[in-house]
Amino acid sequence: MNLSNKTIATLVAEGVEDLEYYVPLMRLEEEGARVLTAALERKPLHGKNGLSIVPDVEIGSLTSDELSALILPGGWAPDKLRRYESVTRLVREMNQANKVIGIICHGGSIAISAGIIRKGQRATGSLGIKDDLVNAGAVWVDEPAFREGHQVWGRVVADIPDFCRELVKVLTG
Numbered sequence: 001m002n003l004s005n006k007t008i009a010t011l012v013a014e015g016v017e018d019l020e021y022y023v024p025l026m027r028l029e030e031e032g033a034r035v036l037t038a039a040l041e042r043k044p045l046h047g048k049n050g051l052s053i054v055p056d057v058e059i060g061s062l063t064s065d066e067l068s069a070l071i072l073p074g075g076w077a078p079d080k081l082r083r084y085e086s087v088t089r090l091v092r093e094m095n096q097a098n099k100v101i102g103i104i105c106h107g108g109s110i111a112i113s114a115g116i117i118r119k120g121q122r123a124t125g126s127l128g129i130k131d132d133l134v135n136a137g138a139v140w141v142d143e144p145a146f147r148e149g150h151q152v153w154g155r156v157v158a159d160i161p162d163f164c165r166e167l168v169k170v171l172t173g
Contacts, residue, residue, distance in 0.1 A: 003028060003031040006034065009037075010024070010071040011039075011070065012077055013077035013080045014077065014080065015075050016048065016073050016075045017075030017105060017106075018049045019160060020074050020075065024073070028164075037057075038057050038062055040087075041058060042058055043055070048077075059090060064093035068171065069101065069102065070101045071101075072101065072103045073105065074125070077106075078107050100167070100170055101150065101151050101152070102154070103123075103125065103151060108123060108125040118138075120137065121138055121151075122138065122148045122153070123138035123141065124142065147166055147169075154166070
């Protein structure tokens with residue numbers, strides 16, 4: 001139970017990639033973390049593959065002071081979430097506080113909209129956002145998962161085990 005003193009929020013919306021949401025949630029809970037599912041509203045929603053998700057909190061109610069980390073899973077949800085100031089504000093706050101931000105697949109589009117991509121930093125994700133990351137100043141890296149400062153990057157669903165290992169390593173670091 002290495003993470004029993006950590007509170008982590010995962011940002012979700014309709015169409016989140018089910019596995020990129022559920023697997024890290026379960027892995028972090030397995031380590032003892034308190035993982036909150038945060039959405040724009042506290043109403044049930046469905047992942048991209050149809051699994052039900054019940055949010056614990058509204059994103060707008062969260063602050064970086066109460067969180068140890070933030071997870072940005074992919075799917076179709078990031079394209080929806082990136083449009084809301086409550087989302088980009090929280091991501092910016094977490095980044096400015098040097099707190100862990102786990103970003104996988106299309107989750108990088110939220111990082112882009114929040115303006116947390118530094119020129120020359122390494123990043124990865126779905127090939128669908130490669131050009132967006134590069135245009136935001138990142139250096140594209142075709143690796144399953146890695147740490148770049150306090151950000152943990154994962155490529156796609158097949159890389160979830162690597163992403164989870166890197167997240168746990170950074171959070172227990």
